[in-house]
Amino acid sequence: MRSDLKNDLAPAQSLKATNQADPAVPVHGTGVDLANYDAAVVCIDAGAITGAGASLTFEVQHSDDNVSFAAVPDSELDGAEPVITAANDDQIHKVGYKGIKRYLRVSITAKAGTTPTMPCAASVVRGKPRVRPA
DSSP: OOOOOTTTEEEEEEEEEEEEESOOSOEEOOOEEOTTEEEEEEEEEEOOOBSTTOEEEEEEEEESSSSSOEEOOGGGEESOOOEEOTTSOSEEEEEEEOOOOSEEEEEEEEEESSSOEEEEEEEEEEEEESSOOO
């Protein structure tokens, strides 16, 4: 018999699904509250990127107060924040968070190329709940 993950995971949207059409940068997602969870992973769902030499750079950011965010140091991440190009688009990229801040969000911090366009979204999946979610 398989285990049930539904009651052990709590996904929350940070970057809403949209077509990032040559976005002004930065584009900041909504902060996700990690209170009462001991683990988190960021999932970036990238569609097909278009534009000559196009790329979008994603960054995981954390905060104590859901107001002042800073880039998460690499030592507090499990995996690398993606720079999405035609070579690695159309897939889900995941980055684990090992830090202790209360809030986490995903941002697009840089773009390159001619009119980069890509449908994408990002979620923070909270796990190891201290109290199981409803």
